[in-house]
Amino acid sequence: MGSSPLLLLWTADPKVVRAAETVAGEHGLTTRRADAADPAETPAVVVLDLDAPGAFDTLVDLRGRWPEALVAGHLGLPDRDRWLAAERAGCDLVANRGALAAALRKRLAAGAPRRGRRVPLFALADAAGRLGCVHRDPGTVEEPLAVYHVGSGFHACADRCPHAGAPLSEGELEGGVVTCPRHGSQFDVTTGERLRGPADTDIATYATVSDGGQLYLLVPD
Numbered sequence: 001m002g003s004s005p006l007l008l009l010w011t012a013d014p015k016v017v018r019a020a021e022t023v024a025g026e027h028g029l030t031t032r033r034a035d036a037a038d039p040a041e042t043p044a045v046v047v048l049d050l051d052a053p054g055a056f057d058t059l060v061d062l063r064g065r066w067p068e069a070l071v072a073g074h075l076g077l078p079d080r081d082r083w084l085a086a087e088r089a090g091c092d093l094v095a096n097r098g099a100l101a102a103a104l105r106k107r108l109a110a111g112a113p114r115r116g117r118r119v120p121l122f123a124l125a126d127a128a129g130r131l132g133c134v135h136r137d138p139g140t141v142e143e144p145l146a147v148y149h150v151g152s153g154f155h156a157c158a159d160r161c162p163h164a165g166a167p168l169s170e171g172e173l174e175g176g177v178v179t180c181p182r183h184g185s186q187f188d189v190t191t192g193e194r195l196r197g198p199a200d201t202d203i204a205t206y207a208t209v210s211d212g213g214q215l216y217l218l219v220p221d
Helices: 014-026 055-065 080-089 097-110
Strands: 006-010 030-033 045-049 070-075 093-096 117-123 132-137 145-150 153-158 177-179 186-188 194-196 208-211 214-219
Touching: 006 014, 014 030, 014 045, 014 097, 045 055, 045 097, 055 070, 055 080, 070 080, 070 097, 080 093, 080 117, 093 097, 117 132, 117 208, 153 208
Parallel strands: 006 030, 006 045, 045 070, 070 093
Antiparallel strands: 117 214, 132 145, 145 153, 177 186, 186 194, 208 214
């Protein structure tokens, strides 16, 4: 009979440890502290204290060693900058120490395996009441991207025209169609489809997901 999946405790916070052990018991996970773990074991879940010395270096190391593990980080106090930095470094979820159990319980109940990284783009509140291009990102993926708010959804796509490289986000958006400001090529920002030349190819689109008041880009590992 195989052993239960492992929840690895990379934290010594007593409150978090007790809460994580409770959640682990509810989901059939075995808990083990990091200093007592077998290096050959691959955890299903890692709980990490983001306030511990060197925590962000540890996070990068954990993410590289166990790319399929669900990494949950906790903070003692709300700190938006550190929260976002942890997500960029590879945390699948971040929560204040008192809210970690509920957040972890919800994520485990969803049952979705980790596939790639969720990179935070912006707070949804920052785009409230705005339509059209609401965000530009020059370097998360291999090319600049823009995020458009069209109707009730957000759509991320390449921000460089394939014809001559002009930034599409500087062009006019009507409905879901952006017109290149340089030569007039048109693209549907919701699908990436080229609608009019001189460009002769579509533009890339990227998956996004909203969670906890943030919009995330889904970046495959």
